Amino acid sequence: MTLPGLRERKKQRTRxxxxxxxxxxxxxxxxxxxxVDEIVDTVEVSQRTFFRYFSSKEEVAFAVQQMVEERFVEALRRRPPGEGPFDALRNAVLSGWDTIGDAITEVVPLDLYLRTFQMIESTPALLAVHLRRSTEMEETLARIIAEREGLDVDADPRPRIAVAAFSGVMRVTGQMWGRGTDQSLEAIRALTEQYLDHLGAALAPRWRDRT
Amino acid sequence: MTLPGLRERKKQRTRxxxxxxxxxxxxxxxxxxxxVDEIVDTVEVSQRTFFRYFSSKEEVAFAVQQMVEERFVEALRRRPPGEGPFDALRNAVLSGWDTIGDAITEVVPLDLYLRTFQMIESTPALLAVHLRRSTEMEETLARIIAEREGLDVDADPRPRIAVAAFSGVMRVTGQMWGRGTDQSLEAIRALTEQYLDHLGAALAPRWRDRT
DNA sequence: GAGGCTAGTGACAGTCACTGACAATTGACA
DNA sequence: TGTCAATTGTCAGTGACTGTCACTAGCCTC
Incomplete structure (x- = not known):
């Protein structure tokens, strides 16, 4: 591995x-x-350059999020094969939250990321893109789960279904966190844990009997 | 109730x-x-008029879908209070599919609607909007479920969690239907039934033991 | 049933995201 | 140092969308 040259470092800095x-x-x-003009004027590059780095104005808003998601996928891949599908997903998210902070800070201040996440949740156009990106990740997750369980994703619907249900809960978690008052990494971790525990109970046929 | 005047009918026809x-x-x-210019040239109205009827090019793509969703919400509201939350959701969708066909045909041919649905699923920009709209509906559903069960949506996370998991499965259903070969109303109904049945099993801790 | 009121429409100019083409610049490397 | 290739800037254009204002046509009153 060679050191990246000046050209490469310059690109990285611009990005x-x-x-x-x-x-x-x-x-x-x-x-x-x-x-976009305001952004490029501040950074002092041409608009054309912006669109060479990011295919759209939306994409730049998800640059950090992208990194977080890649980490989660990696965490899932590293889960021991003995764990059931749901436990593997659950533990991958929870262990992810522990190490993600440092990785983010290398790019942007942590609180800027957290504010960005809230902005995404509260901006319709960005929320839409966020949800689509999530489904793309779901497909990845489903394939990993299927492989762990020795199944064919296209023949057996269970991996996709499990991941869809899981992701649905994760999405509600993100939403509730965004609306709440405690906007810390710890808060989102606690909510994740709490809500995932609720999933089994929420599916029970009647809630009133077992409150 | 008065008959709608000429003005009103004209508007309806344009729409x-x-x-x-x-x-x-x-x-x-x-x-x-x-x-948009191609659309308005065909209908022979100005572009400005198009944007008075629809706030965006995307919105017109969801005009029929909007109607379908409203029906589903109504169906859920009419479910007997004795049913558990999950059964109520499930039966609302399934009974909905039975009567939806006629309602659609009043506006556009059924196969145009089905093709539109597939187009939405396969066009990234529209898929994103579709998913955001779905979450908006989820909020509505969660409130109905909470009311049925005598709960406070904001205090008890279970309604939102159950609806999120349920909607996740419904989304996978739509996706699989779009990718499959049998593009009929019956096919989507059958898939819905089948996939919802899988949800409970998919959440079981280990799949291999009980295949 | 003539005339005023107003909802609905068209024409026009302007903003903003985004793209293709080509020229200018600047690291990389012989 | 000079050449090559990657990167960037400039420019012109498209398409979605908005504000404004004049105009047309149902509607309603007298």
């Missing part, structure tokens, strides 16, 4: 500057009210 | 013409490759 400035402007003034 | 032409062009040439 990170674009992300940082974009997220700061987005969270400060709102996503819609921030134009 | 339906825009929907029909838009869906036909979308399904024939693709959503992205169809411009």
């Amino acid at each position: 990170e500057a674009l992300i940082k400035v974009a997220l700061e402007l987005f969270t400060a003034h709102g996503y819609e009210r921030t134009t | 339906e013409a825009l929907i029909k032409v838009a869906l036909e062009l979308f399904t024939a040439h693709g959503y992205e490759r169809t411009t």
Whole structure:
């Protein structure tokens, strides 16, 4: 492995500057009210360059999120094969939250990321993209689960169904966290744990009998 | 109730013409490759008028879907209070599929609707909007479920969690139906039934023991 | 049934995201 | 140092969408 040359480092710096400035402007003034021109003027590159780094204005908003998701997938891959599908998913998220903070801070301040996440949840256009990206990740997760269990994803619907139910709960978790008052990493971790525990109970035929 | 005047009827006709032409062009040439100008030229109204009826190009693609969703919500509201939350959701969808066909045909041919649904599933921009709309409906469903069970949605997470898991499965159903070969109303009904039955089993800790 | 009121429409100009084409620049490397 | 190739900037254009204002046509009153 060779050291990255000047050219490569410059590219990396431009990319990170674009992300940082974009997220700061987005969270400060709102996503819609921030134009791409404002971003590129601050970073001092041309608009054309922005669109060479990011295929759309939306994409830059998900740059950090992208990294978080990749970590989660890796965490799932590393789960011991003895765990059942649901436990593997659950433990992958929970262990992920423990190490994710440092990785984020290397790119942007942690609180900027947390504010970005809330902005995504509260901006319709971004929420839509977020949800679509989530389903793309679900497909990845389903394939990993299927492989763990020695199943064919296309023949047996259970991996996709389990992942869909799991992801649904994760999404509600993110939503509730965004609306709540405690906007810390610890809070989202606790909510995740709590809500996943509820899933089994929520599926029980009648709730009133066993409250 | 008075008969709608000429003005009102004219508006209704314009709206339906825009929907029909838009869906036909979308399904024939693709959503992205169809411009709003093409739609309005065919219907012979100005672009400005199009945007007075629909707030965006996306919205017209969901005009029929909107109606279907409203029906489902109504069906859920009419479920007997004795049913558990999950059964109520399940039966509302299944009974919905039986009567939905006629309602759709009043606006557009059934097969145009089915093709539109597939187009939505296979067009990233529309899929994103579709998913966001789904979560909006989930909120409605969660509130209905909470009310049925005499719970407070904001205090007890179970309604939202149950609905999220349920909707996740419904989404997978729609996806699988779109990818499959049998594109009939009956097929989607059968898939719905089959996949919902799998949900309980998919959550079981270990799958291998009970295949 | 003439005339005023107003909802609905069209025409026009402008903004913003995004793209293709080509020219200018600048690391990389012989 | 000079050449090559990657990166960036400039420019012109498209398509979705919005504000404004004038105009047309149902509607309603006298």
